Amino acid sequence: DAGVIQSPRHEVTEMGQEVTLRCKPISGHNSLFWYRQTMMRGLELLIYFNNNVPIDDSGMPEDRFSAKMPNASFSTLKIQPSEPRDSAVYFCASTPLAVPTYNEQFFGPGTRLTVL
Amino acid sequence: AQTVTQSQPEMSVQEAETVTLSCTYDTSESDYYLFWYKQPPSRQMILVIRQEAYKQQNATENRFSVNFQKAAKSFSLKISDSQLGDAAMYFCAYRSPVRGGATNKLIFGTGTLLAVQP
Numbered sequence: 221d222a223g224v225i226q227s228p229r230h231e232v233t234e235m236g237q238e239v240t241l242r243c244k245p246i247s248g249h250n251s252l253f254w255y256r257q258t259m260m261r262g263l264e265l266l267i268y269f270n271n272n273v274p275i276d277d278s279g280m281p282e283d284r285f286s287a288k289m290p291n292a293s294f295s296t297l298k299i300q301p302s303e304p305r306d307s308a309v310y311f312c313a314s315t316p317l318a319v320p321t322y323n324e325q326f327f328g329p330g331t332r333l334t335v336l
Numbered sequence: 337a338q339t340v341t342q343s344q345p346e347m348s349v350q351e352a353e354t355v356t357l358s359c360t361y362d363t364s365e366s367d368y369y370l371f372w373y374k375q376p377p378s379r380q381m382i383l384v385i386r387q388e389a390y391k392q393q394n395a396t397e398n399r400f401s402v403n404f405q406k407a408a409k410s411f412s413l414k415i416s417d418s419q420l421g422d423a424a425m426y427f428c429a430y431r432s433p434v435r436g437g438a439t440n441k442l443i444f445g446t447g448t449l450l451a452v453q454p
Contacts, residue, residue: 253441263427263444276441309379324371325442327381 222246224328226312232334238300241331244293245314253325254287254297255311263311269295302335309333338363340430342445349418350453356403357413357448359428369431370404370411371442376424384426387411415450423452 225244233239245252253268267277272289280287284303289295299306309332313325339362349355361370372384387395387404394402399419403412415422425447432440 262446265441265443268441311381313381324383324386330379332379 224312224314224326226310226328226331228331229329230332230334232336233302234336235303236301237335238298239302239306239333239335241297241310241312241333243295243297243312243328245295245312246326247293249314249316249326250292251315252289252295253311253313253315254295255313257309257311257330258307266297266310299333302333304335307333307335338365338368338430338432338443340428340443340445342428342448344448345446346449346451348451348453349415351418351420353418354414354416355418355450357415357426357428357450359411359413359445361409361411361428361430363409363430365432367433369433370402371429371431372400372402372411372413373427373429373444374422374424375427375447376421381427385413418452420452420454423450425449 224246227242231239250271254266255263256266257263264279266279267287268275269289272292285299287297309330311330312328315325341360344358347355368389370387374382374384385395385397385400385402387402394404399416401414411428427447428445429442431442
């Protein structure tokens with residue numbers, strides 16, 4: 221199995237530009253999570269989906285952030301317009317919903333975003 | 337709301353020695369799950385060990401073991417026979433039980449950076 225796939229691995233952009241991060245979960249996993257990691261705030265959940273439906277988006281920082289999951293094998297996290305404070309590593313993780321309930325979340329390699 | 341606290345920003349251990357990383361959490365739930373994740377310089381998040389709160393027996397995975405004290409809400413990680421490859425950031429995480437088919441999120445501590453000295 222290829223694991224969770226994220227693209228791009230690195231993204232450098234200028235303030236004000238639109239950024240789109242992509243994630244392909246592990247096949248058969250029906251929960252998908254987007255996390256952001258910064259030195260100041262550590263690892264924080266932005267949003268998660270069950271069966272392609274957003275369940276909890278309370279971690280999305282502001283309206284500039286949006287996430288979609290059009291099908292079971294693809295999700296995007298978009299930032300428009302981007303700001304320097306959005307610079308961080310963004311992780312995607314997936315897990316199956318089925319029992320046993322202590323299923324681990326499998327993380328992708330992350331996308332390092334730098335906004336200049 | 338649940339919180340996870342790791343009070344040791346950095347730790348250091350000699351190769352082949354034992355080190356214990358601390359984690360405390362706060363919750364009003366009686367059933368939950370606890371995890372330790374390792375993040376090496378590659379940034380990949382790797383599950384090290386997990387513990388179900390209803391189990392009294394401490395989880396063990398090879399050189400990694402936990403000391404789970406439910407009443408004290410403490411969940412420490414012990415690494416025995418430390419190896420250079422153990423050098424990484426270690427995160428403690430909490431998760432509520434699955435209810436109604438919904439998977440709940442992981443709540444992470446701030447991490448402990450472990451250095452292993454040769």
